[in-house]
Amino acid sequence: MTIQTPLGSRATTLEELETILGKFWDEAAAERGLAFKPQPSDIIIAPYTKCGTTWLQQIAHGLRTRGSMDFDEISAVTPWIEVAYDVGWDLEAPQVAEPRLFKSHVSWHDIPKGCRYIVSFRHYHDAIVSFYRFFEGWFFEPGSISLETLIPWRWPREELDSQGYWYHLSSWWEQRHNKNILLLCYEDMKADLPGTVQKTAHFMGIPLDDALLDVVIQQSSREFMLAHRNQFDTHHIVQAGGKRVGLPPPIETNKVTPGTSNETRYQLSPALKSMLDDIWREQMASRFDFESYEDLRQSLRELHQSSGH
Numbered sequence: 001m002t003i004q005t006p007l008g009s010r011a012t013t014l015e016e017l018e019t020i021l022g023k024f025w026d027e028a029a030a031e032r033g034l035a036f037k038p039q040p041s042d043i044i045i046a047p048y049t050k051c052g053t054t055w056l057q058q059i060a061h062g063l064r065t066r067g068s069m070d071f072d073e074i075s076a077v078t079p080w081i082e083v084a085y086d087v088g089w090d091l092e093a094p095q096v097a098e099p100r101l102f103k104s105h106v107s108w109h110d111i112p113k114g115c116r117y118i119v120s121f122r123h124y125h126d127a128i129v130s131f132y133r134f135f136e137g138w139f140f141e142p143g144s145i146s147l148e149t150l151i152p153w154r155w156p157r158e159e160l161d162s163q164g165y166w167y168h169l170s171s172w173w174e175q176r177h178n179k180n181i182l183l184l185c186y187e188d189m190k191a192d193l194p195g196t197v198q199k200t201a202h203f204m205g206i207p208l209d210d211a212l213l214d215v216v217i218q219q220s221s222r223e224f225m226l227a228h229r230n231q232f233d234t235h236h237i238v239q240a241g242g243k244r245v246g247l248p249p250p251i252e253t254n255k256v257t258p259g260t261s262n263e264t265r266y267q268l269s270p271a272l273k274s275m276l277d278d279i280w281r282e283q284m285a286s287r288f289d290f291e292s293y294e295d296l297r298q299s300l301r302e303l304h305q306s307s308g309h
Contacts (some may be wrong), residue, residue: 009248040098042101132266
């Protein structure tokens, strides 16, 4: 039976949320976008959702433009491939600077091939809570759907889930020796932003002088991005998909937040953490011998050291 949601209302149940999301995203536009043929010099920034995408867009765009903030929203100058044709962005068009930059959230298996890629991983505990906070007040009413309800739906155990966090991470990690891919960890980006900017500039082939390094570090800080938060929202997508579904204006769709929240509903219970850790071991330990996310993080550090990044 199809669940009907009242026009102009957010979901209050998981069934209603599934219906809204099914109508919100234009699958035909996504297929057209993913058929895009990039140029070899192009760079696609492709973390899983809520794993550092907007941050990397800002860093990479700042590097190629020496810190230009002349955009209404970051994805207007680094287009999101899956929604480009839904909101009217031409993926073939020249961009404001070289190299051309694009955004995506898909796995290595689905990404348009033939260019370069930057992907950041993030601990699944934090990525899940960030995703929950982002969708709350946009697609579902605050407090109406719990983390306990959302997690099994959005982060399923099934290995064959071709759009899930585990599948995405595995697919990109398998490409760790591909010279056209730069892999990062969100936690290391936070711990060493200057080093992250340097790695990114090197990968992009952009000479990094002191002035450029300083401006990109400053403009990719949390403080700066919070002060310019309207340039890191999702209003293009809100207007396209929201109009199709009839959703009310979001309470908040800014992708930059002040940080973690102490509110109870945003805390993973010990049982949820244990379940997610079990899934990690099922999905990752058997394939890559990583008993924890920290093992992967350490392995990536060693990979960077050996490659000279």
